[in-house]
Amino acid sequence: MSRPSLEEGLRASRVLVCAGTGGVGKTTIAAALGLQAALQGRRTLVLTIDPARRLADALGLESLGSTPTAVELPLDESWVANPAAGTLHAMMLDPKPTFDRLVTRLTQDEAILSRILDNRIYRHLSEALAGSAEYAAMEQVHEMVESGRYDLVIVDTPPSSHALDFLRAPRRLREFLESRFVRALVRPAMSASRLGMRFFARPLHHVFNLLDRIAGAGFLDELTEFLSAIDGLSDGFRERATRIEQILLGKHTNFLLICGAASGSEPGTLEFLDELDELGVCLAAVIVNRVRPWPIDQDAREWLERATEEGLARDAESLCAAFEAIPDSRCNESKGEATRLAADLIATVREAAHACECADRTLEVLRRRVALRRLECHSVPEFADDVDRIEGLLEIGRALTGTTLAPQTSSAEASD
Secondary structure (H helix, E strand, O other): OOOOOHHHHHHHOOEEEEEOOOOOOHHHHHHHHHHHHHHOOOEEEEEEOOOOOHHHHHOOOOOOOOOOEEEOOOOOHHHOOOOOOOEEEEEEOOHHHHHHHHHHHHOOOHHHHHHHHOOHHHHHHHHOOOOHHHHHHHHHHHHHHHHOOOOEEEEEOOOOOOOOHHHHHHHHHHHHHOOHHHHHHOOHHHHOOHHHHHHHOHHHHHHHHHHHHHHOOOHHHHHHHHHHHHHHHHHHHHHHHHHHHHHHOOOOEEEEEEEEOOOOOHHHHHHHHHHHHHHOOOEEEEEEEEEOOOOOOOOHHHHHHHOOHHHHHHHHHHHHHHHHOOOOOHHHHOHHHHHHHHHHHHHHHHHHHHHHHHHHHHHHHHHHHHHHOOOEEEEEEOOOOOOOOHHHHHHHHHHHHOOOOOOOOOHHHHOO
């Protein structure tokens, strides 16, 4: 079975997940692809779980919250935008409201719902507990996919070394709910009172005492109360977690691995590739971001090989003469100033050449490995300024797809 291309992913996916380590520009790539998909006629949502709030800047929005915000699409003729284009919305994940909505949907009894929402353990779980943001992100994806409001949901994953945690979150929640520890705490005899719990769980006595000392008096009672309250929701949580896994591993979900071109980044990227393979996800492409462009005709490696000390000295003399010939410049009055400027320029060019050579080596390694997996490897050039406007996102979209933003027949057909 052949893997989908990036273009096919934009046209046919229901979910497109941008994965990668922190600091490689996942948020900007996600925004650029979202804009591209919208201009191709798809109803698109970009969901970020990046707390740095860079997505709002990239899309030209003053702020971004936990509800979808509409992004105005460009209609300039030079961008060949489709008058009947799709729509683009963006939102920032907020775990607490997401958990609240899920619990409310799964709870039929108002009294039990109140017990859960007011419980200190629940508030900590839904706001700050490790992994809650990742699970909430997957729940949010589930909500948006099942709502039918969007043809494509693009997920910008967390900027951390554990960027795959959100994929494992549904399974971890299910394993937690099925664990012996949770089953012990929610047994009626144990949850009836602290005394009952300690009587029936003697081996855990010291652990419970330690928890009470660390978390404060009443913590164990609140934990038992919380687990007892959600006991009736366990089946619902497990079903949702299973459904989320089905969406992530389904044929309508594709992943993009985004990485940087810096020297030494290849091992981490290749390790990430292996992890994605182990999880069984469908990877559509690898995107190498911020590749520094080399403006000279011959590549950087050849230029460095020919840049001998003698040759650079001649270049410095030629630059010196050129600076001195500039009318009304300080170089007319001081040969030392012209010499300094020439030396600085040559040093800058050499530094750029070394950076470009390193990027070329990185790309060569990644392309060879990616080709073995029958994947595409795309590159995005480094821009002179930060990409914080729609124009920059359009340029990135063009670099990735090589298209003129030709529209699809309809949003409905694009999502089949």
